[in-house]
Amino acid sequence: MSEDAVRLLPADESSWRLEAYVRRGGYEAARKAVASMAPQDIIAEVRRAGIRGRGGAGFPAGLKWSFVPQGGPAPKYLCVNADEGEPGTFKDRAILVRNPHALIEGMIIVAFGVGIRTAFVYVRGEYARIAGRLEEALAEARAGGFLGRGIFGSDFDLEVVVHFGAGAYICGEETALLESVEGRRGQPRLKPPFPAVIGLFRSPTVINNVETLANVPSIVGRGADWFLARGLAKDGGTRLFGVSGAVRRPGLYELPVGTPLRTIIETHAGGPPEGVAIKAIIPGGLSAPMLMAGELDTCMDFDSLAGACTMIGSAGIIVIGDRTPILDVLKVMARFYAHESCGQCAPCRIGTSWIHKIVSRIAEGKGRPADLDLILELADGMKGRTLCPMGDAAALPVRALVTKFRDELERAVSR
């Protein structure tokens, strides 16, 4: 078995084509699923694998699929979340560029398992060029009989539509994504109802991240046990860890879930450049509360990171070196969330903007003694009180940063 057959990103960069994908065993899992498996067995196998969503929230994918009501007159939809807007995250684009057929095969399997005939791939607007390759791959799959009518000679049909976002972070939130696909202003919906029951066009809808779906062919093809053996018993598989910031070899590293942060940063990404020490690490995209250099031995899995009061999120690791003033990090963070809040609900709309205004003032040298406490209280005012998870996504990293680097920030305030 070539290693490329089980890697999300094959080493050979030219191997994205259908022909190469089939040569390394591609579409066999989909064929097996459609030709010889009962839909509920597919869902059961993925549930047993326990694969947690790779987009950020980490909800078990098989469980999510099992919430979709069986039967019923309404069509069901699959939405692939390729919005990848979380700062520090660049894994889905790599899959779209280097292994698009793994995503397509994963889509075929979930669509067959759940009873879906139409799928949408929601690609962030900034990835328009990248999506050209996805379109090419989709055309190959259609020509090869893997999409369209009567897939693998069965009565199973699947059409895939590529839909572009227009540059809003919030559209990566699953219900805002649905609004955007429907042609409306991209802003989250109130939950419940959950998309599995009432989703796209008010029909049951499965929404999964690109990387999650790209894992599905291996799970179904090789079995849940194989998948679980590649990570932790409760949190299986590998992940594409994207490392950026103060490291010698920034890039994507596909490693088992549970790999220590230190191994990823030092062994694979080469550690910080000469003369730079690690000051802080954002472990899972900007919204994951930061870890201090002393927490480098934390393992990169859901439970370990939850234990460190942060999250694996999108597994986008941002390493911050000691030459970067923490106020600069806070400024970027505050500006990002203020810029990307959809504005729908009051705490996030005003909270992100207020924090941004305070931080900007501190950066102008006009800090006030009460500012840092106020930022913490505003973050608390948003946390758990907003319409969608973005309130927490904005509040928690700000809170962690201000708490962990209080002394440095106090100096900036009183400057």
Place this chain on the structure above:
Amino acid sequence: MVGLKIDGLPVRAAEGTSVLKAAELVGIAIPHFCYHPAFEAEGNCRMCLVEVEGLPKLELACSTAVKEGMTVWTSTPCVIQARRDVLEFLLAEHPLDCPICDKAGECKLQDYYERYGLFAGRFVEAKEKRNKKVAIGKGLLLDRERCILCTRCVRFLRKVTGTGELGVFERGVRAEIGTYDGVPVDNNYSGNLVDICPVGAITDADFRFKTRAWFLKKRPTVCPRCSRGCAVVVESVSGYPLGEGQRRIFRIKAGENPAVNGSWICDFGRAGRRDIDENRHVRVIRSAAPEEELSWQKGLAAIAARVRAVPGPERPGKIAVVLNSRMTCEEMALAKRVFAESLGLGKIFFADPKPGAGDGFLLTEERVPNARGAVQAGFSPRLPDLAALAATEILFIFGSHLLEHFSEEAVSRALAGIPSKFLFSAHTGPLDRSAELVFPIAVPAEKSGTYVNVDGLRQSFGRAVEPPPGVVPELEVLAYLANGLGLSRGVPDAC
């Protein structure tokens, strides 16, 4: 039905009821801005967060459905803190121009701050500068600084009128309400936007800067401008006479009546405020001596004397009456008793405002409130035959709508030969010149009574404003006349 506990009180509510509504059933008010009973919960203001036992986070009272055995707390320290925080967020970017804001005194943001806030402001940053006077159509002005983006207006136009003129543009703190490509709000229900705006973001040019909410007496009545019979609230100040440009009625707002109009009224009905104040007759006028002071009692006594002078058997041929369908059921019943039963008149006609276009929602084609009441009172409403009128000696005209059906020339020609002709009208008009005596009459908002609406629903209402001194409803005119004629007034039948 589902049983639950809210703040320790047992509550039974239908399945699917929101916690917010269930709490109202037991008199617990949960503060909210974006929630409106006519729409699905939106959950954007975050003001109605409450504690539900067993759930880790605060939940929205507006969107959480009641469940059997649920325990809800609406005033725990955690809930109080959340409300305070939401208020602090909303007030941070709010202009706090309450002293010049029309909504002051009836503003949810102001009221909730008094109740749940009372903190000192901590926002020292520059507030967002936004357009404070955006004309969005139909005399409505949008103040984007005051707006808290509850989107009630957007949802109203999408879900109630289906016209969708307003939307939210931009995002984050820059998000704002606006029209699409400047196409203005243009529908017959635009005034409701002002009613449902919880703050002073949408104001009406007709009301803007005219008075303060706390000066207004708010009384419910039934709208008389079409046959729908919508619940309305007339908001007025007392005082008469009115000087030039002064108002007594400042606005008419939608009342609530789930059986008829829900929470909405049309702009045509709302504009009825002018009917109450403008072009009113306020004293009896004798055409021969317009300056002469004459009380309505004396005038009516003179009329009664003339009627008595006509021998009973000749009355049906010599006396005619023109009524209208704005009169209440009680007035119709008394008119029936006096004119038809006691005087035995046959020439009883109706002259109503001409029908207009209905809008397929609330506004009907009929422009009178009680056409069904007239039929139920035993009348067969028909327009007068001018020749039949011309042949009479005494003519009573209630209302001034004859001229909508006949030319002024034809009417004055028909009336020219009638020796005694009396007009009972709320408003001045060209018909006044043809009458010997003109009596000032109360408008519907100044009456109590009953109307029967287009669907046959009987609705009784009380007086919403006092009539001007010396102005009385038809009911009193008819009763006085009955007395003067020595007729038994009886108890007016319900029609």
